[in-house]
Amino acid sequence: MTDPETNQIAERKRGSGVRLVYDLLRDEILDLKLAPGSAIDEVQLAARFGMSRTPIREALVRLAGEGLIETLPNRSTMVSNIDFLGMPAYFDALVLMYRVTTRLAAQHHREEDLAIIWEHHEAFAEAVRAQDALAMIATNAALHSAIAAAGRNNYYNTFFDRLLGEGRRMLRLYYQSYNDRLPPRFVEEHEEIIAAVKARDVAAADRLGKAHGEQIVEQIGRLLTRNDRVDIDL
Numbered sequence: 309m310t311d312p313e314t315n316q317i318a319e320r321k322r323g324s325g326v327r328l329v330y331d332l333l334r335d336e337i338l339d340l341k342l343a344p345g346s347a348i349d350e351v352q353l354a355a356r357f358g359m360s361r362t363p364i365r366e367a368l369v370r371l372a373g374e375g376l377i378e379t380l381p382n383r384s385t386m387v388s389n390i391d392f393l394g395m396p397a398y399f400d401a402l403v404l405m406y407r408v409t410t411r412l413a414a415q416h417h418r419e420e421d422l423a424i425i426w427e428h429h430e431a432f433a434e435a436v437r438a439q440d441a442l443a444m445i446a447t448n449a450a451l452h453s454a455i456a457a458a459g460r461n462n463y464y465n466t467f468f469d470r471l472l473g474e475g476r477r478m479l480r481l482y483y484q485s486y487n488d489r490l491p492p493r494f495v496e497e498h499e500e501i502i503a504a505v506k507a508r509d510v511a512a513a514d515r516l517g518k519a520h521g522e523q524i525v526e527q528i529g530r531l532l533t534r535n536d537r538v539d540i541d542l
Contacts (some may be wrong), residue, residue: 325357325359325363326363326366326367326370327367328357329353329357329359329363329364329367330367330370330371333348333353333367333368333371334371334374334376335442337371337376337377337387337477338376338442338445338476338477338480339441339442339480340477340480340481340484342387343387344387344388344389344390344477345386345387345389346386346387347384347385347386348368348377348385348386348387349385350364350365350368350385368385374473375388375473375474376388390477390478392532395478395528395532398471398474398475399525399528399529401467401471402471402475402521402524402525403518403521403522403525405456405464405467405468405471405521406452406517406518406520406521407514407517407518407521408459408464408517409452409455409456409459409464409465409468409517410455410459410501410504410505410513410514410516410517410520411459411510411513411514411517412456412458412459412460412461412464413425413455413456413458413459413505413513414504414505414507414508414509414510414512414513415459415508415510416458416459416460417458417459417505417506417508418458421454421457421458422458422502422505422506424454424457424458425451425454425455425458425502425505426502428447428450428451428454429451429498429499429502431443431447431450431451432444432447432448432450432451432495432498433495433498434447435447436490436492436494436495439488439489439490440488441480441483441484441488442480444479444483444488444490445476445479445480445483448479449469449472449473449476451498452468452472453465453468453469453472455501455502455505456468456469458505478528479524481528481531482524482527482528482531485527485528485530485531494523497516497519497520497523498520500516501513501516501517501520504516
C-alpha cells in the first residue's frame with residue numbers, strides 16, 4: 309500500500325520540477341536565447357534537468373498555453389515564431405489599448421488601485437536601475453495590467469493582458485535596442501500616466517497612454533525598418 313505522505317512529497321517535488329523547467333525555458337525564450345523556430349526536444353530537456361519527461365511535458369504545456377512554443381503536425385515541438393508580418397495590426401491594437409485602459413483608469417479607479425499601481429511602478433523602476441530586462445518585461449506588464457484593472461472593464465483587461473503577453477519578445481528587442489539601459493524618461497512616463505490617472509484627468513490619460521504606446525511602436529519599428537504611426541480617434 310502506498311504511503312499517502314510519500315505521494316504528497318513526490319507531488320511537491322514533481323510540481324517544483326515543472327516550475328523549474330517552466331521558469332528557465334520561459335526566461336530563455338523571452339530573452340531570445342532560444343531563438344524563434346528552434347526545436348524543443350523532450351529527451352534532451354529531461355537529460356539537461358535530470359528529471360523524467362512528465363514534468364518536462366507539463367512545463368511545455370504551460371508554455372504552449374502562453375503561445376511561447378507550439379507543437380507541429382508531425383508532433384515535434386518548437387519555439388513559436390514571431391509574427392513580424394502581423395506587427396502593424398498588433399501595433400494598432402496595442403496603442404489603442406494603452407489609450408483605452410489608461411483613460412478608463414482615470415475615470416473609474418479607486419483609492420486602493422493607486423497603491424497597487426504605484427507598487428508595480430516602483431518594481432519596474434528598480435528593474436530599470438538593475439538593467440534586468442526580464443524583470444522590466446514582467447514588471448511593465450504588471451503595471452499596465454494593474455492600470456487596466458483600475459478601469460473596471462474585464463473585456464479590455466483580458467484583451468490587453470493577451471496583447472502584453474504576445475508582445476513580450478518584441479519588448480525584449482525593444483530593451484536590447486537600448487542595450488538594456490532604458491532611458492530614465494520612460495520611468496518618468498509611467499509616473500506621468502499615474503499622476504493623470506490619480507487626478508482623473510481623462511484627456512491627459514488618453515494623450516499620455518497614446519504617446520507611451522507610440523514611442524514603443526516607433527522604436528520597434530525602427531528595428532524592423534518600418535515606422536507605422538497609429539492615430540485613432542476615440
